[in-house]
Each structure stands twice: as C-alpha cells, then as structure tokens.
Amino acid sequence: MKITKLFFGFIVFIGLLTTAQDKAFTLEEIWGGAFRTENLQSLHSMKNGTQYSVLEKDKVSGATNIEVYNYETGEKAKTLISSSSIEGLDSFQGYAFSKDENRILLSSEMEQIYRRSSRGIYHIYDVPSNGVFKVSEKKIQSPMLSPDGNKIAYVQDNNIYMLNFVTGQEIQLTDDGKKNEIINGITDWVYEEEFSFVRAFDWSADSNKIAFLRFDEKEVPEFSMDVYGKALYQKQDVFKYPKAGEKNAKVSLFIADINAMALDQVKLGEYKDFYIPRIKWTANPDILSVQVMNRHQNNLDLIFVDAKTKTPKVVLNEKDEAYIDITDNLTFLEDNSFIWTSEKDGYNHIYHYATTGELINQVTKGNWEVTQYYGYDKKNKKVLYQSVENGNINRDVYAITLDGKDKKRLSTKEGINDAEFSADFSLYINYFSNATTPYEYTLNNGTTGKVIREIKNNKTLLDNLAQYDVRPKEFSTIEVNGETLNMWMIKPKDFDPKKKYPLFMYQYSGPGSQMVKNSWHRANDYWYMMLAQQGYIVACIDGKGTGFKGAKFKKATQNDLGNLEVQDQIAAAKQLGALEYIDAARIGIWGWSYGGFMSSNCLFKAPNTFKMAIAVAPVTSWRFYDTIYTERYLMTPQENAKGYDSNSPINFVDGLKGKFLLVHGSADDNVHVQNTMQLVEALVQANKDFDWAIYPDKNHGIYGGNTRLHLYNKMTNFIKENL
Template identity: 85%
Template sequence: MKITRLFFGIILFLGITAIAQDKAFTLEEIFKGTFKTEGFKSLHSLKNGKQYSVLEKDKISGATHIEVYDYTTGEKVKTLVSSSSIEGLDAFQGYSFSKDETRIILSSEIEPIFRRSKKGIYHIYDVPSNGVFRISDQKIQEPVLSPDGNKVAYILNNNIYMLNFVTGQEVQLTDDGKKNEIINGITDWVYEEEFAFVRAFEWSADSKKIAFIRFDEREVPEFSMDVYGTGLYQKQEVFKYPKAGEKNAKVSLFIANIEAMALDEVKLANYKDFYIPRIKWTTNPDVLSVQVLNRRQNNLDLLFVDAKTKTPKVVLNEKDEAYIDVTDNLTFLEDNSFIWTSEKDGFNHIYHYAETGELINQVTKGNWEVTQYYGYNPKNKKIFYQSVENGNINRDIYAITLDGKDKKRLSSKEGNNDAEFSADFSVYINYFSNATTPYEYTLNDGSTGKVIRELKNNSALVEKLKLFDMRPKEFSTIQVNGEILNMYMIKPKDFDTKKKYPLLMFQYSGPGSQMVKNTWNNRRDYWHMMLAQQGYIVACVDGKGTGLKGAKFKKATQNDLGNLEVQDQIAAAKQLGALEYIDASRIGIWGWSYGGFMSSNCLFKGADTFTMAIAVAPVTSWRFYDTIYTERYLMTPQENAKGYDDNSPINYVNGLEGKYLLIHGSADDNVHVQNTMRLIEALVQANKEFDWAIYPDKNHGIYGGNTQLHLYNKMTNFIKNNL
C-alpha cells in the first residue's frame, strides 16, 4: 500500500483552530445557511473598463437596484436603475446590457423549467431617457438585445419574435412552434442538459440577421412524470426525452434576414443523425460559425456559413477515438482568425487558427489542463486563462501572449483562483478560496496580478467558525491499480492511530469530474465534518475516468462505464481498511447521481469490502439515461450492449449483503425515478432487505423547504445505525 501526502491544510487552518471551541455542527445550522459565504450577485464589467455593476437588494423594502462601483476606489458611482422607480415592478432578479450599454433587460417573476431553462416577465430600461416598458404581457424566454441596442429577440411558445424599438414593429419570425413537436431558437431537454445551453439563436454583429436552430422532436419518445401537488388529482408532466439508442430531435439551421424579412434554411445535407451544439457569428457579420458533431461524438466539424449564399464549408475538423468535449471557448479576433481549445495533444490547451482553419500556433503546452478561457486583449495580444499547472487540485490564473510567449502566473495563493476581468482586461476580481480559507475577493492588476485592494473577505464567517470544531481536509495521494489517485481524508478530533474508526467514502467518479479539490466548503463538506465530529473518518478518492489529469486518464473508462471506477473505489477501500486506525469491517460509501450509480455497484460487487451504501438519485441502468451523455461514453446500446449491462447495478442485486439506502425525487426529469423503481423491483424479486425513500415532486437536486434537511437527517441516522 502506498499513500503519499501532497499537503495538509494545517498551517493555514491553525489561524482558525488556535482558539477554536468544541462546538459541533448541526444539520439545522448547515441547511439554514448559517455558514453561507458572501459574494457578488450578477457582476458585470462596464465597457469603460473602469467600473462594474452588481445587483443589490434592499433588506427592508425588498427593492432591487443595479449599482455601479469604481474598480479602483470601490466607491459607489451611481444607482443605474431601481425597481422602486418602476411602476408595477417590486423587484427584478437579473439584468443584461445591450452592447453599447444604453439599454438593459430586467428579469422578474422567473419560473424555472428545467435545470437551466426558465421563463419570466422582462422589461427594457432605456438608460439615457430613464424610460421603461414591458416586452410582453406573457412570460417569455431568453430575450436578447441586438448589438445596436435597437431590437430585442425572444422566444414565446417555441417561436422566435423580434421587437424593433425604433419602428415599434413586432415580428413573429417563426410560426410552427408547438410543445413536444417543434422548437425554434431554444434547445430541447437533452441539449439543455448535456450541451449546457438554452438559447439557440444569435444576433449577427450588424444587428441585421438572426441565426437559429430548429428542433423537430415529433419522433422523439415521450417521458411522463406525475406531479402530485396539493390538488385532489395529480397532474402529468409529459416531455420529449431521448433515451440511449432512441431517436433524437432532427435539428436544422436557419438564418433570418431582418431587413429583407426573409427566412432561409442552411442546408447541411452531408450530415446524417448529427448535433449542432454551438452556433456563433464571426466578426464578419456575413459569416456564421457552426459546430456539427456526429452522434458518436468523436468527430466535430467547425463550419463557416456564408449568410448571403447559405453555403457552408468545413474550416476545422477534430477527431478523437473516444469523444470530443464541446466548449464555449471559440473566440474570433478582428481578422477573423480564432482561438480554440482542444485535447488533441493529450491535454486541454489553447490554439490559434487562421480564418482559413490553418493552425498558426499552439498557445499553451504542457502535461496539465487549461480549465477556463477568460478572453483575449487585442491591445497587448494577451490571452487570459485558468489552469491546473500548480497541481491538479488547485486553480491559477495566467496570462500569455498570442504567440505563446511571456507566460505569467497572475494569482499567487495556493488553492482555487478564479477571475472576473474588466472589459479592457486592465484589472480583474480574483475569487480565491482553499480548503481552509473561505472566499476572498480582491481587485488585481491585469498585467502583474498585484493586489490593488481587498473587496470582501468573509471575515465574519471566519470568526463564527472559530467557535466550531472544524475538521480539515487532509489532501494526499494513494496508489491504486497502477495509478496515483488524488484523495482527501477528514478525521475526528483527538485522532489516535491506536484506535479503530469506521470509514465513510464519498465519490462521484463521472467522466471528467473532480471531487478532490482545494477549495472552500459546501454544505456536503460541513456534513462530512459533522460526521467526523461524531467519530467517523470520511475519505474521497478520484479514480480513473475523473478529470484534469489528461485525456488518457479521463477517457480510460470509455465504453465501459462503472468498471474501472468501481475497481478503484473497492481497491482504495481495501487499502484504507488495512491501515491500523481503520475498522475494515465498517466501511461505507455514498454518492449522488453518477455517485449513486457507483455506490450501488460498490456495495453489490464489493460485498467483502463495503458494509453499507447510500445511493441518491442513481442511474441503475444506462439504458434509462439520455442519448447525448450516455452514447458519448458508451456508444448506443445497439452497438455496445455489454457496456450497458455488465456494470448496471440493476443486474447485480444478488450481490447485496450489506445495508443499503436508496433515495430519489419523484419529479426527477434528469435521472428518472424509473431507475429507482426498477432497482426496487429487482431487489424485491431477489428477496433483498434495503431501505428507501421517495421525495414527492422533487427534481434531481431534491431540495425545497426542509427537504435537504430531512434528506441529510435520514442519511445521518442510517449511517449511525449501520456503520
């Protein structure tokens, strides 16, 4: 067995614990927000590069305001707009500017639909005149101002509308939209969930054209959920959900010419059964970029479409033996050359291509991953990005010239550094935290990284936590099945190597994920600390298939999800169980979603290792999950039945010997409760004892009111009684 210490967060942690008391965490405190950190809401850097705006709320009246602050001094410059000055608008929940910042869209009465989609009431506020008007009396989706600020496009009932402020003309650009049949300009369920975007239309730079994707989902199978509510009869939510191997929506691409009032389809005749995961206008208002991905998701073409002739041409092609990740990093420069990120050398890096698609140069290189692309400053030709160069559990901010020279690390503290740059990249707000330091916000110089001033530091939370028995994460590595894996461990107070402690392992393990990272606590972390306070050791190991260690490591699980990952967790548990202070007869594991899939498999396949498992909202057979996610890693069931069935928990219930708790929300539109119901039936028919809970009308996050408090209380009691 080999466990190597990376570092312990002890030195920084001493600042909190030196005068700490022994107060224990309670679930009530954790889930009522006692340990919530402060931050900025809806921060927007104004185009002058000297000021930024944030959304603030008056605690007494409830009115909301867009306040403008000076970057350098921190002084408030002005209140840009207040809901109290707008008749009929008590408060707004968000805002977005036109490119010239003369008009602002204000959102209110927001109603969530799925994970990212929503609809609401939207107002347009005219900054020069202080005028305001409501876009529509109905709740609409995804309103976006044109670059010139004179028009707004939005979605209503699956159709695209355009309102011209100058002429007062409202135009309905499409008329075939219909629920569960045709969608124009916004994505269907599976695109929203797996390609992570909702708005599927884009304004051209000259404000004269709108490109959009049309989804024909008439042949996509329907899924239905009962929503119980409070009425005498339940309602049924029916939506299109393509499960692995089933038909997807047919996508097509259109360009609407606003001046000519013409709508034309862009023919993509050479592609069959494909995805359009991104569209974006180039700096040339007559050239649209389109990304086309095959269903297997291992071949991506970047197309340039001539908006006049509607003719597409392939500019760049990416191929991968496993799959290609879709990102939002495509950036067009003034000469229409473009910045692109790719894993083609084995690690995610930044590349610069000519307008023709010819590679100019690879900007970043090394055995590490670029994790975020922040932007490009044309004045000094610098690219700003985040990476894991300083250890893959950390994040740092870097600047580098377009030719790949003069790389500079701008952040200085070890942990998780993120950035919000000003519009001219002269300064940025550094969001820093690590496992022992709650979020600190500083204004930093964009050239040197030097701190100009502190903005917020969550010092009040630090003071509050001095009263508690904080349990630090101890970061290390563990060698398992030929790989060195990242790990953390949380130990009880007065830890004694001569005592035997029960071990609870937590993991997620999904492709490209990372649970072992040097960042501040979330609610789950506080719960783990609470368990450590009660005598448990909590450990987390990121096994094969997880992210930020290169494409080979991430894609090792391809076409065989749940095999190597489960082997790694079982092997890690065996190694940890061999430590003198771990009671090998009391090892449990838990996880949510992919982690629930994993914890179920670990208990069913590792009966000699795990005595207990909790699975929350688990996939129990990949045949039940959606096309885009599942086929990306497993191909279709028709092509790879073995990959689907050999590692699905539903097929291994006979292996259950320990204690098992299964939890799901009945209105989970993502991982359907069907997964749990089918697993329950299999367990019953195998005559296996287990515990289970269904949370009515709760989605994949299982939250709302006291729901999470109840959920974690249930899991806590289960652990106490069975581990």
C-alpha cells in the same frame, strides 16, 4: 500501500483553532444557510474599463438595485437603476446590458423549467431617457438584445419573435412551434442538459440577421411523470426525452434576414443523425460559425456559413478515439482569426487558427489542463486563462502572448483562483478560496496580477466558525491499480492512530468530474465534519475517468462506465481498511446521481468490503438515460450492449449483503425515478432487505422547504445505525 501528503496547509489551520471552542455542527444550521459565504452577485464589467456593476438588494426597502462601483477605489459611483422607481416592478432577479450599455434587460417573476431553462417577465430600461417598457405581457424565454441595442429577440411558445424598439415593429419569425413537436430558438431537453445551453439563436454583428436552430421532436419518444401536488387527482408532465439508442430530435439551421424579411434554411451537407451543439456569428456579420458533430461525438466540424449565399465550408475538423467535449471557448478576433481549445495533444490547450482554418500556433503547451479561457486582450496581445499547472487540485490565472510566449502566473495564492476581467483587461477581480480560506474578492492589476485592493472577504464567517470544531481536509494521493489518485480525508478531533475508526467514503466519479480540490467548503463538507465530530473518518478519492489529469486518464472508462471506477473505489477502500486506524469491517460509501450508480455497484460487487451504502437519485441502468450523455461514453445499446449491462447495479443485486439506502425524487426529469423502481423490483425479486425513500414531486436536486434537512437527517441516522 502508498499515501503521500500533497501539502500541509491544514496543519497551520489546526494550529489556529487550538483555542477554538468545540461547538458541533447541526443539520439545521447546515441546511438553514448558517455557513453561506458572501459573494458578488451578477457582476458586469462596464465598457469604460474603470467601473463594474453588481445586483444588490436594499435591506430596508427590499428594492433591487444595479449599483455601479469604481474598480480602483471601491467607492459607489451611482445607482444605475432601482426597482423602486419602476411602476409595477417590486424587484428583479437579473439584468443584461446592450453592447453600448444604453439599454438594460431586466428579468423578474422567473419560473424554472429544467436545469438551465426558465421563463419570466422582462422589461427594457433605457438609460439615457430613464424610460421603461415591458417586452411582453406573457412570460418569455431566452431574450437577447441585438448588438446595436435597438432590437430584442426572444422565444414564446416555441416560436421566435423580434421587436424593434426604434420602429415599434414586432415580427414573428416562426409560426410552427408546438409543445412536444417543434421548437424554434431554444433547445430541447437533452441539448439543454448535456450541451449546456438553452438559447439556440444568435444575432449577427450588424444586428440585421438572426441565426437559429429548429428542433423537430415529433418522433422522439415521450416520457411522463406524475406530479402529485395537493389536488384530488395528480397531473402528468409529458415531455420528449430520447433515451440511449432512441431517436433524437431532427435539428436544422435557419438564418432570418430582418431587413430583407427573408427566412432561409441552411443545408450544412450530407450529415445524418447529427448534433449542432453551437452556433455563433463571427466578427464578420456575413459569416456564421456552426459546430456539427456526429452521434458518437468523436468527429466535429467547424463550419463557416456565408449568410448571403447560404454556402457552408468546413474550416476545421476534430477527431478523437473517444469523444470531443463541447465548450464556449471559440472566440473570433478582429481579423476573424479565432481562438479554439482542444485535447488533441492529450491535454486541453489553447490554439490560434487563421480564418481559413489553418493553424497559426498552439498557444499553451504542457502536461496540464487549461480549465477556463477568459478572453483576448487585443491591446497587449495577451490570452487570459485558468489552468491546473500548479497542481490539478488547484486553479491559477495566467496570461500568455498570442504567439505562446511570455507566460505569467497572475494569481499567487494556492487554491482555487478565478477571474472576472474588466472590459479592457487592464484589471480583474480575483475570486479566491482554498480548503481553509472562505472566498476572498480582490481587485488585481491585469498585467502584473498585483493586488490593488480587497473588495470583500468572508472574515465574519471565519470568525463564526472559530467557535466550532472545524475538521480540516487532509489532502494526499493514494496509489491504486497503477495510478496515483487524489484523495482527501477528514478525521475526528481527538484522532488517535492506535484506535479503530469507521470509514465513510464519498465519490461522484463521473467522466471529467473532480471532487478532490483545494476549495472552500460546500454544504456537504460541513456534514462530513459533523460526522467526523461523531467519530467517523470521511474520505473521498477521484478515480480513473475523473478530470484535469489529461485526456488519457479521463477517457480510460470509455465504453465501460462503472467498471474501472468501481474497481478503484473498492481497491481504495481495501487499502484504507488496511491502515491501523481504520476498522475494515465498518466501511461505507455514498454518492448522488453518477455517484449513486457507483455506490450501489460497490456494495453489490464488493459485499465483503463495504458494510453499507447510500445511493441518491442513481442511474441504475444507462439504458434509461439520455442519448447525448450516455452515447458519448458508451456508444448506443445496439452497438455496446455489454457496456450497458455488465455494470448495471440491477444485474448484481444478488451480491447485496450489507445495508442499503435508496433515495429518489418522484419528479426527477433528469435521472428518472424509473431507475430506482427497476432496482427496487430487482431487489424485491432477489428477496433482499433494504431501505428506500421517495420524495414526492422533487427533481434531481431533491430540495425545497425542509426536504434537504429531512434527507440528511435520514442519511445521518442510517449511517449511525449501520456503520
């Protein structure tokens, strides 16, 4: 077995804590928010390039303010707006500027729908006149100001509306919207969850046209959930959810010309059973870009539509043997040439294309991944991006010229660096953390990366943690099944390599994910430290199929989810169990969602390796999950039945020997509780003993009130009793 240390920063951290107290972490503190970091909320770079705005709450009055600060000095320039000055608006949760920053859209009374969607009450604040008005008396969805700031489009009851502030004219662009039948301008459940967007409309650059998607989901099968509440009778939440192999909504594209009062459908071509994961107007107000993808998601056309003639033209085609990831990186330059990211050379990189679709050049190259695209600095002809070039558990900020030359690493500290650039790219706020440093926010020069000043740090949190027995993550790699896998491990304070310790493993393992990275702690990390304080070693390994190591590594699990990933976790457990200080008879594993699918399989398929497992909100058969995610990696059940059934935990319950805890929320709209119920039935029929818990009316996140605290108490007790 080969385990290689990646870096030794944690040793320094241990040294800093030698004088620290030995206070133990508690679940009440962890889930009560005692270790939350301070951040910058809703930061917006002002168009002048010298100032930025943030959302702040007045601790005395409780009012919500948009405060404007000077980048260079950090001094507050002004309070742009305060909810205390708006009649009937005690506070607001978010804001968005018009392009000219003369109008601000304020959101309040927000009501969550699914993971990304919400509806709320919206007000428009006119900066020059200090005037305020409410967009609608009803709660609306996904409002968007036009580029000229004079209009707003929004969705209400599945229909699109447009309001002209100057004329006072309101136009209802569609009238056929109906729940569970027709949706205009926002996405259906599966698009929202898997293509990561809700607003399905966009304004043209001249503010005269709106392009939008229409979803006809009449033929999509319905899923229903009982919502128990506190009334005498439960209610049913019924919504359209296309499971793998079932019918999707029929999606179509429309363009509304506001001036001409015309609404036209755009025929994109002879596509059948297809997706439209993105629409976006180009710099030319008469050219709309549309991305069209086949159901297998391995063939993508970038189409330019002439808004005058409604004529489509394919300007770029991408193919992949496995699948193509959808991003928001498409950026149009002033000449309508465009920036595009692709994995076509085996790694995710940035490309520059002419408006005709002809490749001008590949901007970034190398055996590493671009992880974020920040934008294009037209003055200096620089592309700004984030990548894992400095090790795939780290992130750094880079600048490179559009022709792929003069690459410069702007960030300097090893860990996770992220950037928020000023409107003119001359400055940026660097968000930095690593496994031993909570979030630091600094103002940096956009050309050199030099730190100009510190904006905010979390030294208070670090000082607070000095009294605790903080257990650092030790980063390393482990050779498993012919691959070098990233790993971290947390050990008890008085670790003695001659003693035997139980091992508790955590993983997620889903395609493109990453759990082993050099970043500051999340709530679960404090839980792992708490377990280490109680004598457990906790470890995490990112196996095959996870991200940021190239397309080949990420797509190794294609058409066979839960096979190679499970083999990697089992092999890693065996290797770690062979270490002198690991008790091979006391190895446990846990995971949530995809991780619960994995932990169940590991326990059932390797009963002599794992003593116990916890599965929270697990997929237990991919036949129960949605079309877009599942078919991206497995094709349809009709095409690949083996890929669905050979790795379903339901089919391997006979292998259960150890202790098993199964947890689910009854109102999980994402991974339906059906998954757990089917697994429970299989376990019962196999006469297997196990523990399980259902949290009433809780969704995939299983939170609210004391819910998380209760769940983690339950899991902690289960670990203590069975490992």
